[in-house]
Amino acid sequence: MSAPNLFLIYVTDVERSTRFYSDLFGIEPILTTPRYVPFEVAPGVLFALWSGRADTVTPSAPRSSEVGLMIPAARVEDTYTTWSAQGVTVVEKPHDEVFGRTFVIADPDGNLVRVSPLD
Template sequence: MPAPDLFLVYVTDIDRSTDFYSRLFDIEATFRSPRYVAFDVGGTVTFALWSGRPDHAHSATPRTSEIGVMLPGPASRIDDVFRDWSTTAGLVVVESPHDDVFGRTFVVADPDGNLVRVAPVD
């Protein structure tokens, strides 16, 4: 049975977002086109940015999903990543580090309002 292997994020400015995510995740794009940029994030999984649908990245569009980054290790690792990311240009803190039902977590947003949650491995 097929499994999800492409996670696509709508953005308004492909160059700005490519730079943002390259710095945030410390990764380089593996494919670039004028409106689509892909990052290999392990195995057969691709994280991609798409500016071909600017109506989907409008700031008034509700963000009902999140990009998830699950980290192994102690809760202090979540706080360490938050401190590291806090200097990233264009990053908006939505939820500061706190304890939730699944452990330590925080949420930030990219320049288009797309949410990124950092949490412990399930």
């Protein structure tokens, strides 16, 4: 069986979210369409923004997933400081969890982005 290689984030404004994630992660999309924008995050692995059917993805639609960025533990606090200075919406300030120091921000649609130390 193959491993998952496409991770979709539902967004309401593809252009706004493309700018947000491009700036946040310092990456550029490999393709831009009006409703789908993929970023290659590893060879053959895509992180993509998808508006789906505009009538089903609204700002009030509940979000049930979280994007994870695992980085060296020593960089967690610095990343929080950098992103906070950029004006991101902080959901959880840095704190200790069973897996180490972590924090959570939200994208413009309320999708969560968690930064944590490498496993």
